[in-house]
Amino acid sequence: MTTSLRSTLDFLLYDWLQAESVTSRERFVDHSRDTFDAVLDICERIAREKYAPFNRTVDTQEPHFDGEKVTLPQCTHDAQKAYAASGMLSAAQDYDIGGMQLPYTVEAAANSFFAAASVSIGSGLLTVGNANLLMVHGTELQKKVFALNEFSGRFSGTMCLSEPQAGSSLSDVATRAVPDGEGFEADPLGPRYRLKGNKMWISAGEHELTDNIIHLVLAKIPGPDGKLVPGTKGISLFIVPKKLVDTEGNLTGVRNDVALAGLNHKLGWRGTTNTLLNFGEGKYPVGGEAGAVGYLVGQPGKGLHCMFHMMNEARIGVGMAATMLGLAGYYASLDYARNRPQGRPVQGPKAAAGAAPAVVKDAAQPQVRIIEHADVKRMLLAQKAYGEGALALNLYCARLVDEMHTGEAALADDARMLLEVLTPIAKSWPSEWCLEANSLAIQIHGGYGYTRDFPVEQYWRDNRLNMIHEGTHGIQAMDLLGRKVLMEGGRGLTLLASRINATIERAIQVPALAAHANALGAALQQVGAATKAAWATGQPADALANAVPYMQAFGHTVLAWIWLDVASAALASDADQAQPSTAGRMGAMRYFFHYELPKIGAWLQVVSSRDDTCAAFPEESF
Incomplete structure (x- = not known):
């Protein structure tokens, strides 16, 4: 499979899209077809060795939740480590934060090997998307503490939009975020809120593959009357880490009030956990108080703009x-x-004008x-x-x-x-x-x-x-x-x-x-x-x-x-x-x-x- 895919990718990248031409641009001047091919070679090899042999394994050995943590097959851990080590999580990022400044065209082509080998194991789609969002809309400290640790593979990321009662109707989001006491606006990681609500269909919402999971959560800040603003204009975006961190990104040892309510048992993609998460139910109270600690991203009420x-x-x-x-x-x-082998060629003499054609198969002929x-x-x-x-x-x-x-x-x-x-x-x-x-x-x-x-x-x-x-x-x-x-x-x-x-x-x-x-x-x-x-x-x-x-x-x-x-x-x-x-x-x-x-x-x-x-x-x- 990889030989056919590689030849197709080579044609589309180089003969059709002329991907080499971007190396004349300042951002990509250090690259050439040789560096692009080297990235494709590495990803093709990792996909062949760490992903493809285990596609059936992760389909039959579904994630298991014992009430406290989720267990995944060892092959998933090995695949994720190999992917992170390849540098592909930060492939398109600047050199000065550990990236390769790779064209997205080449990054997308390289990632195709992993999707073909085992889409169920996954690679870094949501983590990279989560970090990219923070690089655009987050503060400098949010980028350093959360995004850079996601690009390195130390943390992983999710997106938390849907709710059990709302589905795709984001206007009906009911998760609430209230200021976390006096001085909430002065937290170095961003204005600090306490979130309460439920989020459904969260891919990779709970696992032990990384040191931390960074949830990006849509929630509404109540108005002065305590009521939620109707529609999407009242939606804000929050960083809600599974485990709280300090301003250097070090784990503090405090578990945030984010609890796994259960795993969804799916038709496919069984190797990826899909979860219902409870925010702020009090299972893991922070400072003795129920409510998941979250840090505002961007401006209040502009969360959907960021999330898009x-x-x-x-x-x-x-x-x-x-x-x-x-x-x-x-x-x-x-x-x-x-x-x-199956069946034999259709034979028979050409029919005369007005006559029905005779369809003959000679059973004595080989299949x-x-x-x-x-x-x-x-x-x-x-x-x-x-x-x-x-x-x-x-x-x-x-x-x-x-x-x-x-x-x-x-x-x-x-x-x-x-x-x-x-x-x-x-x-x-x-x-x-x-x-x-x-x-x-x-x-x-x-x-x-x-x-x-x-x-x-x-x-x-x-x-x-x-x-x-x-x-x-x-x-x-x-x-x-x-x-x-x-x-x-x-x-x-x-x-x-x-x-x-x-x-x-x-x-x-x-x-x-x-x-x-x-x-x-x-x-x-x-x-x-x-x-x-x-x-x-x-x-x-x-x-x-x-x-x-x-x-x-x-x-x-x-x-x-x-x-x-x-x-x-x-x-x-x-x-x-x-x-x-x-x-x-x-x-x-x-x-x-x-x-x-x-x-x-x-x-x-x-x-x-x-x-x-x-x-x-x-x-x-x-």
Whole structure:
């Protein structure tokens, strides 16, 4: 698997995205392709040695809670130590805080090995996102005490948003934060509060993998009347460490009032603890008083603004996790199809005019491998198109991050706007279609795919989470149609259209790509027209009733663009298509345009007509 993945990554990074070009920028001037390749080599090796052999282990040996602490398999401890030692937790950070100043594009590519090897063991997604948020919104001391210890691997991090009664509705957050006595504002670590409430679905919320766990918690500060401010404007963000620390980051020996209420027993991702946490219930009173000690991040009432910094990172990370699970299933089913003999070629003479054709299979002939059957090739091509296309999309988004942080001002702002529009797609599209890839991988294995003798059933179970966490499919769709395509007067959509049209103009000059370029142009026009039609009445309820079909069509159009651009790069580096890898990319591109892109017509039809079949359906009629 790693050989195929590495060759795909090398092509996308160097032949398509021209990742080496960023080394001309001041931040990356010490780097070269050699240093990038060295990082990829190290991560590939650690993933192969410390993650992949234990993917089934962590699935069958679930975390155990004895009432006081959570126990995880030793292989998880070993994998996390190896990951932290690699320096990948701080890969993109400045040299002066121990980072490598690595482009995010290369960091994302390197981390893909771990997601493919064992997404259930995990690596450092939430920890890095937690620390990155603090580096932007925290005080200097908060950065030093919390973020830097997370980058080193000494501490780990979580994000605590959802509550049992609220789910994705952050307006209904009920966790309270009250000032912790007189002088609460003078604490060196930040204004000090006491939090009480419950948080649900907290990944890695309790374990013994690191010295401390740093929770970033959304809570509301009551007004003068003691009541919580309704809506999201009253939400603030707090650092709530599992164990209290001093201003040097040393553990004080005092356990904070954060208690594990229980573990969620999940369909997949069983190697990662998922928790219900009680804040301030009094199990671990600090100074004899119930209430978890938390330190305010940023300004009161601005917590959601801060948290979105972490949420958007996590959404792209979810897209990458979904992508790599899809590719892991593809590689497994490809290997199986190449080695599994079953069935015989369809034969028979050509039928005379008007006569029914005769389909004959000669039982005396030897069996053929199932990869020789057209329908198995269809399922393999679908997986390749979904998985490699999604990988290209995620790396393109990572490239936008680098452009946003190190490009010239105008180009950096364009990258920011493009990333806003593409983030819902980068999260949602792989989580839907790479899950479908995993389903096809099971299908190729037949009955064996439905057993635990082969890994593909676990890949599907692990991937089923990705349409849910960090914002469900429906939430991403409403974000796309209700906010992102409308932002700044539709500037993001205009920028995306200009990038797509630039690819079309190049591809239309190439005979092997011209028809596909025209098809993409037509699809782009359909999306633009449907966007206007959806909002024709100006009523959000009318437009958003079919937000998910809109997002599906939008995503397929984006992926068609990605594939056309990738195919253009493949032909540019191998004009005579002599390499099997080039033929593979061209075939996957053709599959996507012939089998997938035509689907957008049905999706956009209900969007454009503002079809109310679902929205108007009476509850009692179910």
